[in-house]
Amino acid sequence: MAVTRGFVGRRTADSSRVPPGQYVTREFPVLSAGPTPYTPLDAWDFTIRGAVDKPVSWSWTEFQALPRETFTVDIHCVTKWTRLDMVWSGVSLDTFLDAVPAQAAYALAFSDGGYTTNIPVADLSGRKAWIVDEYDGRPLDPEHGGPARLLVPHLYFWKSAKWIRGLELRTTDQPGFWEMFGYHNYGDPWKEQRYYGD
Ligand SMILES: Nc1nc2c(c(=O)[nH]1)N[C@H]1C(S)=C(S)[C@@H](COP(=O)(O)O)O[C@H]1N2
Numbered sequence: 649m650a651v652t653r654g655f656v657g658r659r660t661a662d663s664s665r666v667p668p669g670q671y672v673t674r675e676f677p678v679l680s681a682g683p684t685p686y687t688p689l690d691a692w693d694f695t696i697r698g699a700v701d702k703p704v705s706w707s708w709t710e711f712q713a714l715p716r717e718t719f720t721v722d723i724h725c726v727t728k729w730t731r732l733d734m735v736w737s738g739v740s741l742d743t744f745l746d747a748v749p750a751q752a753a754y755a756l757a758f759s760d761g762g763y764t765t766n767i768p769v770a771d772l773s774g775r776k777a778w779i780v781d782e783y784d785g786r787p788l789d790p791e792h793g794g795p796a797r798l799l800v801p802h803l804y805f806w807k808s809a810k811w812i813r814g815l816e817l818r819t820t821d822q823p824g825f826w827e828m829f830g831y832h833n834y835g836d837p838w839k840e841q842r843y844y845g846d
């Protein structure tokens with residue numbers, strides 16, 4: 649009972665951290681639109697291309713040498729689970745974007761397996777987004793996007809592309825995979841922007 653009481657008490661204490669329509673879970677569900685791809689690390693790179701002077705790529709080794717940070721954030725999935733205090737480690741997207749001079753306002757994240765999702769560049773900069781390769785002190789499970797995934801905690805979790813391989817910078821917005829199938833174009837959990845028209 650102590651566990652249940654503690655859990656309920658904690659939910660009450662943290663209700664200001666739970667967006668409308670969400671419930672708190674301690675699970676970490678797997679939600680994938682297709683099979684888990686397995687890309688060897690020596691074939692992996694992260695590329696920023698599109699509306700840039702010249703595409704720039706980082707190999708896995710180069711990615712590993714970038715300044716890292718470990719941080720704790722809450723994650724909100726459009727299927728209504730919220731998980732508080734998830735500990736991730738990776739590289740701020742500012743580090744990548746600062747290396748690629750560009751004026752583009754939009755980005756389309758692309759992943760092994762073909763998944764895409766669109767995010768304004770403003771939401772990827774200013775220390776709001778990371779390429780993470782560790783969760784809870786361990787390498788990210790392939791099912792959760794390992795070797796590396798995008799993490800944009802202030803938007804619904806479908807924006808956090810698993811198995812990410814890069815960003816296509818764009819001067820015009822281009823809806824990604826779920827955005828074309830009726831999800832909201834932006835996906836702010838605090839405004840309950842779940843579906844097209846919300
Ligand atoms: N490449 C890729 N990234 C993806 C998805 C996917 O199917 N493929 N699903 C998205 C959705 S809808 C959610 S809710 C989260 C789920 O992440 P998880 O499986 O680690 O919980 O990943 C997002 N990123």
Ligand SMILES: [Mo]
Binds near residue numbers: 679725727805
């Ligand atoms: Mo999702």
